[in-house]
Amino acid sequence: MLGPGTPDYFNSIGYSASFGARFTLADINSPGGQIGVGIDEFELTDIIVFPNPVSELLVLKSQHYVKNVSIFDTRGRLIENIMCSGKETSIDFSRYSKGLYMLTIVCDDGIFQKKVQKL
Structure with a gap:
């Protein structure tokens, strides 16, 4: 979480870019619902x-x-x-x-x- 009042999509971006996380874009929570980015994500074992x-x-x-x-x-x-x-x-x-x-x-x-x- 980035803080109170921060939109969900910013919180998702901050979380997905944390250390040890995959550097691929994931679905982002936006006020209107899910936004699919169309990028295949690797499994952790890949x-x-x-x-x-x-x-x-x-x-x-x-x-x-x-x-x-x-x-x-x-x-x-x-x-x-x-x-x-x-x-x-x-x-x-x-x-x-x-x-x-x-x-x-x-x-x-x-x-x-x-x-x-x-x-």
């Missing part, structure tokens, strides 16, 4: 990253063709953008500081986000 938490090598496996992976810190700063070409890739996390990171994974048919902890 893309997996392991081990999480990670200390060195992070493996990403997808049922979708992965085009690139962007890594952001908790302040939203882009740390690295990695070009990919396939359904599996490995990312060297050994050079990153301890903390939380957000992966934005761009696939052939959508965008997905995963939260990763670096030990």
Whole structure:
């Protein structure tokens, strides 16, 4: 919730963009009812990253063709953008500081986000 008096559709957008949520648009509650956006959403199992938490090598496996992976810190700063070409890739996390990171994974048919902890 964003606060009292905030329209439902803003509350829905704020919730769907939270850490660990899929970065796809979902149905939005509007004063007149549901607005379908026509984007297929991935299931949570369509893309997996392991081990999480990670200390060195992070493996990403997808049922979708992965085009690139962007890594952001908790302040939203882009740390690295990695070009990919396939359904599996490995990312060297050994050079990153301890903390939380957000992966934005761009696939052939959508965008997905995963939260990763670096030990």
